[in-house]
Amino acid sequence: MHTTPKTPISPISNSTVPTTITFFEFLTPLIKSAKKTITIRDESESHYQPGTQVEVFTLETNQKVCDIRILSVEPLAFDDINEYHAEQESLPLNELKQLINKVYPNQPPLFMIRFELVSAR
Ligand SMILES: CC(=O)Nc1ccn([C@@H]2O[C@H](CO)[C@@H](O)[C@H]2O)c(=O)n1
Numbered sequence: 001m002h003t004t005p006k007t008p009i010s011p012i013s014n015s016t017v018p019t020t021i022t023f024f025e026f027l028t029p030l031i032k033s034a035k036k037t038i039t040i041r042d043e044s045e046s047h048y049q050p051g052t053q054v055e056v057f058t059l060e061t062n063q064k065v066c067d068i069r070i071l072s073v074e075p076l077a078f079d080d081i082n083e084y085h086a087e088q089e090s091l092p093l094n095e096l097k098q099l100i101n102k103v104y105p106n107q108p109p110l111f112m113i114r115f116e117l118v119s120a121r
Pocket of ligand 1: 022038099
């Protein structure tokens with residue numbers, strides 16, 4: 001019997017789109033409770049794709065935390081980080097900037113990743 005060959009839905013390869021993300025353990029309660037809805041990362045972690053679901057793990061112990069859905073990824077200059085971002089991070093602005101300076105001491109280009117909570121566990 002004739003069957004139509006299955007064709008890929010999208011010609012664009014998904015092989016470079018990451019499906020996991022890690023966060024410092026102390027931040028994960030904020031993610032699980034949907035209080036933290038952005039993260040700021042460097043270029044190496046900027047390849048998340050809006051609409052995709054991503055598994056969250058703790059950086060220190062690799063424990064599964066929850067699932068999130070990526071909403072957007074956009075460039076963000078360090079000097080443009082303001083109270084809006086602090087609010088979305090659920091962190092005081094000075095603490096957020098200190099943390100970013102600690103994680104990224106070489107001041108690389110940064111990206112804001114917006115996400116929503118899909119399911120906590
Ligand atoms: C491997 C690696 O870089 N992991 C990171 C990097 C950043 N962050 C957090 O994202 C926000 C903006 O930087 C702040 O809340 C940071 O604490 C994190 O949890 N884990």
